[in-house]
Amino acid sequence: MNKEKPSYPIFTEDMKKDYTILVPTMIPLQIGLLTAVMRRYGYNTKMLENSGSGVIERGLKYVHNDICYPAQLVIGQLMEAVESGEYDTDKLALLITQTGGGCRASNYIHLLRRALATAGYGHIPVISLNFSSIEKGAAFKMTPSILYQMMQAVLYGDLLMSLKNQTRPYTRDVDQLDAVIEKWMEKLEAELLHGKISRRRVRQNYRCILRDFSAIPRTGEARRLRVGIVGEIFVKFSPLGNNNLEEFLVKEGAEVVLPGFFDFCFYCVYNSLVDRRLYGTNALVAAVYRIVYRLMLSRQKEIIRIMKKESDYMPPTPFDHTATLSDGFLDNGMKMGEGWLLTAEMVELIESGVESIVCAQPFGCLPNHIAGKGMMKPMKEKYKNVNIVAIDYDSGASRINQENRIKLMLANARDVAGQKEKGATIPEKEKTPV
Ligand code: SF4
Structure with missing residues (x-):
């Protein structure tokens, strides 16, 4: 068959030795560890940290404003870095993820x-990170071994993120918390860089991480109002996409509960x-995915077991249970974007006692x-005390308005919780949020 040569540049093996690959930020901890795995295979990755108005200005300049807000941010962040003058653009490549589903996130690469x-940089190659065998020539070369290491990187990242969220509101020593996170990021990055992920080592790391976080002094204050965040993957996780939602909630006296990236x-x-x-x-393809699914489940259950045994921290919900939670609301066949997972995560939060939820979504x-x-x-009909607010994120949305609604x-x-403590019966209309 006569295969047509692609009209765009391809990242080749030769380029590995002297090219820098820029990676947009989404979830700093998880992406930081994933890029360590990529570095192990010769990809000289650099996670971007640029944020602020320049990012969205570039996004709006190069992407039509009808397209999804996450696309404007991701492309805006990359383009701002390309145009910054900080990098030799003849030795530069960009990395972007593709979900592989039917949604537009599969097409941001184009x-x-x-x-x-x-912008006059058509010679810069773009690498696709995807797990669906798309963009074959331009994709990061995936093997079962690399996939396994990436899975471990995400598990580590989710653990650090969860422990950070469960510790942050209850300690005055934020510097110590940050130091623990930094120490573990450095150690885990170094281990992933050298492929040190034996089961024994991983289990030992989980225990030591739990011990380090547990040793951070607490204020002893009562449990704060727990607020879950669900939503479209980018605006759910990225401080750039959700105007630092996690930080805002902590400042407002809440404990943030964020279902992990591993669920996605x-x-x-x-x-x-x-x-x-x-x-x-x-x-045959389904059989392979079933094996991968079982492996992921066993690794997730291992973390859950260790967290329960060695700490008071709330572990993640096993995914085989999460996968049943949208029943009665949405069928699992609804899988555009975050699809049924978004609904299931709301139920998962409610089941674990988190009744206040911010649903973050691009306009x-x-x-x-x-x-x-x-x-x-x-959901409000089924779970009477649930308190959900949907917040739209967009370049034109007012941050003040978003924060006021939250x-x-x-x-x-807090009002409902106070009345419950006093044993009052709460009229339904008073429970209804904004
Ligand atoms: S999930 Fe929403 S924001 Fe993400 S690509 Fe699809 S339409 Fe766009």
Whole structure:
């Protein structure tokens, strides 16, 4: 077959030795560890830290404002770095993720290539990080071994993120907390860089991480109002995408509960099994995904077991349970964007006693308006005390307005909690958030 040469530059093996690969920020801890795995295989990655108005200005300059807000931010951040003069653009490559599903996130790569060409940098290669065998020539070369190491990187990152969120509101010594996180990031990055991920070492690391976080002095104050964050993957996790939502909630006196990035990876794998059930897709491919799914589950259950045994920290919910939680709301066949996972994570939070939830969604994101905002009414009908607020993120959205709506939700939750403590019966309309 006559294969057409792609019209865009491809990152080749030769380029590894002297090219810098820029990686957009999404979840600093997890992406930081994932890039360590990539460095092990010769990809000289650098995670970007630029933020502020320059990012969205570039995004709006190079991407049509009709396209998703996460695309504007990711492409804006990369383009600002390319144009900063900080890098030799003849030795530069960019990395972007592709979800591989039917949503637009699979196509941001084409928008990025067009932005580069428009700005006069059409020679810069773009590498796709995906787990769906798309963009074959331009994709980061994935092998089962690399996938396994990446899985471990995400598990470590999620653990650090969860412990940070559960410790931060209860310590005055934020410097010590930051020092613990920094120490473990350095150690884990170095280990991942050298492929040191034996089961024994990983289990030992989990225990030592738990011990270090548990040793941080606490104020002894009573448990704060716990607030869950769910939503579209980028605006849920990225401080750039959600105007530092986590930090804002902590300042407002809440404890943030953030379901991990590993759940999203699980969701992508699990959806291949759903495809087999619904559409009769290739049995062999489904069998491979089933093996991967079981392996992921066993590794997640290992963390849960160790967290329960060695600490008071709240562990993640096992994914085989999470996968059942959207039942009665949405079918697992609804898998555009974050699809059924978004609904399931709301139920997961409610089941673990987190009744106040911020649903973060890019303005105009159809899948998340269905699986997030669209599920709020049935969810409030089923769980009477639930307090959910949907917040739209967009370049034109007012931060003050977003924060005021969250403050109102928090005030409502505290009011309901206060009345519950006094044993009062709460009229339904008073429980309804903004
Ligand atoms: S999930 Fe929403 S924001 Fe993300 S690509 Fe799809 S439409 Fe865009």
